[in-house]
Each structure stands twice: as C-alpha cells, then as structure tokens.
Amino acid sequence: MEYFPEVLLICLIGGLVSIDTASGWQIMISQPVVACPVIGLIFGNVEMGIMMGVLLELPWLINIPTGGTHGSEGNLGAVVAASVGVYLLDNQVNTENIIIIASILYSLLVSRIGRHLVEFMRRENVRLLYGADRAASVADLQKITLLHLMGVVYAFILGIVLVGISFTIGILILPALVGFIPEYFDFAFGVAKYGILGVGFGVIATLFISRETRWHLIVAFLFSLAGLFLLLFIK
Amino acid sequence: MAPITKFDIVKIFLRSFYIQSSWNSERLLGLGFCFCLIPVARKLFDSESELIDFLKRHLDFFNSHPYMSTYALGAVTNIEQQAITKNWQDKRPITIFKTRIVGPLGAIGDTLFWQIIRPAFGVFAIALLFLFGIWGSLIYLLLYNIPHFYVRIKGLIQSYIKGFDIVRDLSLRGAKKYFDGLKYVTSSLLGVEAVIVIKNIFDTPFLWIGAIIFILSGLISFYSMRRSKLTVDMLIIFVIFSSIIIGLMV
Numbered sequence: 001m002e003y004f005p006e007v008l009l010i011c012l013i014g015g016l017v018s019i020d021t022a023s024g025w026q027i028m029i030s031q032p033v034v035a036c037p038v039i040g041l042i043f044g045n046v047e048m049g050i051m052m053g054v055l056l057e058l059p060w061l062i063n064i065p066t067g068g069t070h071g072s073e074g075n076l077g078a079v080v081a082a083s084v085g086v087y088l089l090d091n092q093v094n095t096e097n098i099i100i101i102a103s104i105l106y107s108l109l110v111s112r113i114g115r116h117l118v119e120f121m122r123r124e125n126v127r128l129l130y131g132a133d134r135a136a137s138v139a140d141l142q143k144i145t146l147l148h149l150m151g152v153v154y155a156f157i158l159g160i161v162l163v164g165i166s167f168t169i170g171i172l173i174l175p176a177l178v179g180f181i182p183e184y185f186d187f188a189f190g191v192a193k194y195g196i197l198g199v200g201f202g203v204i205a206t207l208f209i210s211r212e213t214r215w216h217l218i219v220a221f222l223f224s225l226a227g228l229f230l231l232l233f234i235k
Numbered sequence: 236m237a238p239i240t241k242f243d244i245v246k247i248f249l250r251s252f253y254i255q256s257s258w259n260s261e262r263l264l265g266l267g268f269c270f271c272l273i274p275v276a277r278k279l280f281d282s283e284s285e286l287i288d289f290l291k292r293h294l295d296f297f298n299s300h301p302y303m304s305t306y307a308l309g310a311v312t313n314i315e316q317q318a319i320t321k322n323w324q325d326k327r328p329i330t331i332f333k334t335r336i337v338g339p340l341g342a343i344g345d346t347l348f349w350q351i352i353r354p355a356f357g358v359f360a361i362a363l364l365f366l367f368g369i370w371g372s373l374i375y376l377l378l379y380n381i382p383h384f385y386v387r388i389k390g391l392i393q394s395y396i397k398g399f400d401i402v403r404d405l406s407l408r409g410a411k412k413y414f415d416g417l418k419y420v421t422s423s424l425l426g427v428e429a430v431i432v433i434k435n436i437f438d439t440p441f442l443w444i445g446a447i448i449f450i451l452s453g454l455i456s457f458y459s460m461r462r463s464k465l466t467v468d469m470l471i472i473f474v475i476f477s478s479i480i481i482g483l484m485v
Contacts, residue, residue, distance in 0.1 A: 026302070171443060202456025203456050
C-alpha cells in the first residue's frame with residue numbers, strides 16, 4: 001500500500017498511453033521514450049525510466065498500422081516494463097541489469113495480451129457503429145457524438161486495466177523469480193541490453209536501408225567512428 | 236443554412252484528433268468521419284430529412300491516415316456547402332470523392348509518418364535522451380509534432396479552399412522525391428547514432444563485448460526482418476538469451 005498513489009498514477013498513464021497509441025491525439029506521448037522516463041520520474045528513478053525508453057523505443061516502431069493491421073501493444077508493455085523495473089530496483093530484488101532484462105521479458109507477454117484486448121475492443125466498436133446508424137436515422141447528433149467518444153473511454157479503460165493488473169501481478173511474481181538468478185549473471189544480462197538496442201537499430205534499418213541508401217549509412221558510420229577516434233586521440 | 240465560420244473549422248480540427256476513436260473492422264473510420272463533421276451538419280441543414288441523409292452519407296466506409304484525414308474533412312465541408320448553394324439533386328459525387336481520396340490519404344500518410352518520420356524521430360529521440368536526459372523526451376515531443384500539426388492544419392485549410400481540386404495535390408508519385416530525401420537523411424542518422432551508442436557502451440564495463448553484441452544483433456535483426464523470419468518479440472527473446480549465453484562465456 002506504500003506505493004498506492006504511484007500505482008494510481010501509473011494506471012492513469014497506462015490509460016493515456018492506450019488512447020494516444022491509436023484512439024486519439026497521436027501526439028506520441030505514448031512512445032516509450034516519453035512514457036518510460038515519466039514513470040521513472042514518478043517513482044524517483046529517472047535513469048531506469050530513460051534506460052527502458054531507450055531500449056524499447058525502436059523495436060516496436062516496425063509495427064505499422066496500415067489498413068487496420070496492428071501488432072503487439074509495445075507501448076503499454078513498455079509502461080509495465082518501466083514501472084515493474086523501477087519497483088523491483090527500489091526493493092533491491094536483484095542487480096539492475098538482471099531486473100531490466102526480466103522486466104522487458106515480462107513486458108513482451110503483456111504486449112501480446114494487449115494486442116488481443118485491442119482486437120476485442122475493435123470488435124466491440126462495431127456495436128457503437130450500429131448504435132450510431134440508429135441515431136442517424138432519427139438525426140440525433142448528440143448520441144452519435146457520445147457513441148463515438150465511447151471508443152476513447154474503451155481505450156482508456158483498456159490501458160488502465162492492462163497496466164494495473166500487469167503491474168500488480170508483476171510485483172507479486174517477479175521478485176521470487178528474479179531473486180533466484182545469481183548475482184554474478186549481472187554482466188551477462190548487461191550485455192543483453194545492448195543486444196536489445198541492436199534489435200531496435202536492425203529493425204528500424206529495414207525501413208530505410210536499400211541499395212540506394214546503404215552507402216549513406218556506411219559513410220556516416222565510418223565518418224562518425226573516425227571522428228570519435230580523433231576525439232579520443234586528442235583527449 | 237448558416238455559413239461555415241472559422242470557428243467551425245477550428246472545431247473540425249479539434250475533432251480530427253479523435254477520428255480513430257471508434258475504429259472498427261466494418262467501416263474503419265466511418266463513424267469518426269461523421270463525428271468530425273457534426274459542426275458542419277449543425278450549420279448546413281435546417282430540414283431533418285436532409286440532415287439524416289448527410290449523417291448516413293458520412294457514416295459510410297472511410298479510411299485514412301489520421302493526420303491526413305483533415306484533407307478529406309476540409310474538402311468534404313467545402314463540397315457539402317457547394318451542394319447546398321448550387322442545389323445539387325444528386326449527392327453521389329460527394330461519396331465518390333470520399334472513396335477516391337481514401338487511397339492517396341492512406342498511402343501518403345502511412346509512408347510519410349509511420350514509415351519515415353516516426354521511426355526517424357524515434358532514432359533521434361534516443362540520441363536526445365543520451366544527451367539531455369528526461370528533457371530529451373520533451374524536445375522529441377516538440378519536434379515531432381511540428382510536421383504533425385503542420386500537415387493537419389495545412390490539410391484542413393487547403394482542402395477547405397480547394398474542395399474537389401485537392402485531389403491534384405495528393406499524389407504519391409509527387410511526394411516520392413521528399414520521401415527519398417528523408418530516407419537518405421535518416422540512413423545517415425542511423426550511422427551516426429550507431430557510433431553514439433558504441434561510444435556510450437565504451438563508457439560502461441561492457442566494452443568490446445557490448446559493442447560486438449550490439450552490431451551482431453543489429454545485423455541479425457535486419458536480415459531476419461527483411462526475410463520476415465521472426466516477429467519482433469521473438470527476435471528480442473532470441474537476442475536476450477543468446478547475449479546472456481555469450482556474456483556468461485566471456
């Protein structure tokens with residue numbers, strides 16, 4: 001109960017992230033680079049929030065919602081990863097790197113569940129549409145407005161419920177599981193962080209790299225590397 | 236019929252942020268489109284039968300990229316006004332216009348924002364977080380929303396002025412040169428960013444092994460996504476467990 005106000009805030013962020021992901025605004029407050037540092041700030045560990053944001057931002061950007069298709073709910077997963085991660089670190093369940101990787105693995109499961117919940121919500125939206133059809137036949141403008149905005153309410157509730165339940169289950173189950181991992185695994189788990197970052201870069205590169213653009217990447221990489229060595233040499 | 240005012244256009248603009256709220260598999264953004272045009276419906280129609288026709292017309296199938304939807308909203312507002320002032324008996328051109336505009340709006344919006352600008356800014360945001368901490372998030376939000384708001388506002392105003400003629404401005408082929416330019420810039424940015432990450436790794440105890448794992452997992456992800464071999468979650472799980480095994484061996 002000591003974290004009750006923070007948990008309420010996390011659920012609220014979950015609801016807002018869920019709306020911003022697809023239902024409304026889409027001003028990108030739902031992106032992990034924004035939501036995760038904010039969660040870190042709420043719990044008093046900004047560094048952990050930033051780390052989660054950096055690791056989870058790129059991989060999910062490959063899910064392009066064209067023609068109504070959508071992948072895992074990576075944004076909501078990132079909210080859960082950041083909040084569970086910060087909580088476990090605060091309670092010193094294990095070392096930082098082990099906690100980060102365990103939270104990210106857990107968030108993958110949450111993202112998958114989120115995807116099915118969104119599919120369910122979109123099926124429910126068909127009912128709103130039929131209701132709007134009936135309202136249109138009697139020219140009830142207010143009812144059409146209310147029915148449409150119910151979609152925002154659905155998304156908000158989905159975010160709150162998914163994040164709230166996942167966070168609660170996470171802080172109940174993960175400490176026991178994570179506590180079992182020997183502390184000398186910390187280095188190996190730390191290495192895995194850079195693996196995830198690499199996945200993000202590799203995945204995003206598929207959107208940009210082609211025969212025409214690959215030399216831009218290679219030349220920019222080599223020039224930056226040369227610049228870095230020059231900088232280190234001068235130092 | 237009362238004339239459409241600037242205030243009504245502002246209302247449509249604000250409502251356009253919620254166009255996807257009731258997204259459904261049957262008519263996609265149909266209900267959202269009708270919702271956005273309600274300020275217009277209130278102004279243009281005095282008789283109930285005309286209002287019902289209007290609502291039914293715009294509850295029909297519609298799809299678009301959410302940011303680009305303002306192009307359709309502005310143009311339809313203009314055309315509906317024309318239909319009343321010129322006393323059109325047949326309103327089918329409005330429905331045909333909406334059907335025709337769905338393709339370009341989706342194609343341009345998805346390519347420009349979901350495939351180029353959002354990922355490009357995502358890459359940039361990571362550099363911002365490394366450099367400025369939590370302030371990087373705020374800078375990212377401000378910068379990303381410049382093109383976002385620009386497209387929404389420009390789309391609404393231009394299409395409201397041009398009506399049917401807005402179709403001429405919406406050509407994927409015409410926009411391709413800008414897309415290519417953005418892709419060159421982002422590819423270069425990815426190269427610079429990779430070095431920033433590697434430099435960051437060298438500030439930690441992971442040194443070479445961290446840098447090698449970063450580059451290797453990047454290459455594996457690139458090629459497996461190109462060939463659609465693995466989903467993102469499977470890739471992350473695979474890379475995590477492989478990295479842990481390698482980390483334990485070192």
